[in-house]
Amino acid sequence: MENINLKINGLSVSAPAGSTILEAAHIAGIKIPTLCFLKDINEIGACRMCIVEIKGARNLTAACVHPISEGMEVLTNTPQLLNARKRTLQLILSNHKRECLSCVRSGQCELQQLSQELGVADESYFDGLMPETTMDTSATHMVRDNSKCILCRRCSAVCEKVQGIGVIGPNNRGFDSFIGTAFDMGLAETSCVSCGQCITACPTGALYEKDFIDDVLTAIADPSKHVIVQPAPSVRAALGEEFGYPMGTDVEGKMAAALRRIGFDKVFDTDFSADLTIMEEANEFLGRVTNGGVLPMITSCSPGWVKYCEHYYPDLLAHLSSCKSPQQMFGAIAKTYYAEKTGIDPKDIVCVSVMPCTAKKFEIGREDQNAAGVPDVDISITTRELARLIKRVGIDFTMLPEEGFDDPLGESTGAGVIFGATGGVMEAALRTAVEKLTGEELAKLEFEDVRGVEGVKEAMYQVAGMDVKVAVASGLSNAKILLDKIRAGEADYHFIEIMCCPGGCVNGGGQPQVHADIRNFVDVRAVRAKVLYDNDAAKAIRKSHENPSILKLYEEYLGEPGSEKAHHILHTSYVERSVN
């Protein structure tokens, strides 16, 4: 692409045509502060944090949206600019509930960081009338506290543009503006799918997951309870970020060590039940293909996606796999097979999951998720909550040794670990389904066409003389493209993987929040996904149907995949919901 030459702070910079001043400055190693800007998502130039001087221009310009031009001369840090930014920030702070000592976001808050960087000495300079604000605690998974909202609109932009839902947005005007729902319904009454992408987009502590750390600690302290834990694949790919490790560090071993030191009786792994999911899902798929069942079959691992389907595409529910998600399969097996094996009453088992996801908090309370007559999973916490829990109980994460998971629900394959990246479930399922169909061993385990962060991916594979057409979508606005095709009868896919969050679970709503000044220039989805693919490549066993613990589970307990017992324990049902 053609390059454009300009000067920033007197430095000659060359940047691709079409770049913004913010991007060109980034190339030159010059940081311009931003607040409302989220690349490709919220490009509205509203907060005025990124203002710069352009020689010859009458006004200060928003660098995040202003394109560069040949010969342009830009200044980013004159005293006038620094002062103007500080004043703007003080105005924003005047309406912000400043309780940084107890705020969940303290230490990781973008507003707090900007205040320090810009040297806001007097945060109450413009204090005056405060708008009346509300706190919405209606949803199972999160809290919306408008007293900390700075109206940047990053949350509503993600909800509407990335997820195609738009249940939150700006209401009213001027001083009375606030981010809310239609007719001020509680979030629980709306068709919010609980994905939590708004939380990861929020620069402040206005949006946060409901915290269940105390419930976990109470359960652990109760000697009558057998407390077991299962962390999802993606947690190990991001947890390190909360402890100062560079993004893209695999902390699986330290995570297992930390969970053991927190006091869980057994440290198991959701990767195990990801393998189990593949056994059931591949079997269900083969069944649908051979018996003329409803095709395409769509994966059901992502509870945000499942809820979206129930609200927005209830007519397509028959396409959803009846398999429970790995989180739920784990809990179901723990409270049946594991309970019987160990002789522990399922009522005394507390199953805790650590998820990159906020929708998992909703999922544990769904109907038809209680194989042993008690909820399959009792408490679901996010990666962020686990990090807080580790800090709270006084564990020095960086000093921990690398440890493994406990048997029998801790053994997993490379197929299980890649579940966390978009295309991972499809690849894991193909590794098993293709071998089952052909009866031959795969020469190459990598299905590269379904890897990568693109929103919609398609591939066709020749399997046992049959053309198997698959598609993968992540982010609900991308899922919508495939779903509309199915609705219109224009889709000839056999199998579709849909993940609610863009890039899959590695970028889930429960993962560590990444500051916009990093997120705007680094593809978080790809960096974290690489952790999982590397983890898979290093594994001795990389196919779910070769997991010894899974094979033993079927032999000792479930019989065959899709057996009546497997159906009772590992499969579920869905409900139709309305759009609000």
Add this chain to the structure above:
Amino acid sequence: MPAAKTTVPFSGTKEQEESLLKVIADLKDEKGALMPILQKAQDIYGYLPIEVQTMISNETGIPLEKIYGVVTFYSQFSLNPKGKYQISVCLGTACYVKGSGEIYNALTQKLGIEGGECTSDGKFSLDACRCIGACGLAPVMTINGEVHGRLTVDMLDDILAQYE
């Protein structure tokens, strides 16, 4: 602050619904169709309750929250129906100095509604307005265009009773 919500039961007719659906069908493929659709919907129903906004959302695919956001942004759109008797209290300078603020507050208490709202029996709606050019009679209010002047709070019950 949350926008006012109506407590008056929705009583849209089949004819109103048909004309709204026609308006949406005519406009929905145009860019920026929401504003004209909302304006015509308000012409048809007199206001934009959740039932009407939901119909627009279902037909256009625009999220309900987005529609609600637009409706609450513009003061020309109303979430509440107008009452059988529309009360308008002048809060212009002359009337205000003569105490129309108290008249307005007394009415919100007597009727149990805020400005912009309508009583649940659909009888009275209350709005504040700017100078209506009857400063000589300050403080004034109008009820369905009829002017009542030189008001005191004590007079309000008798005046309202005329419209029972």
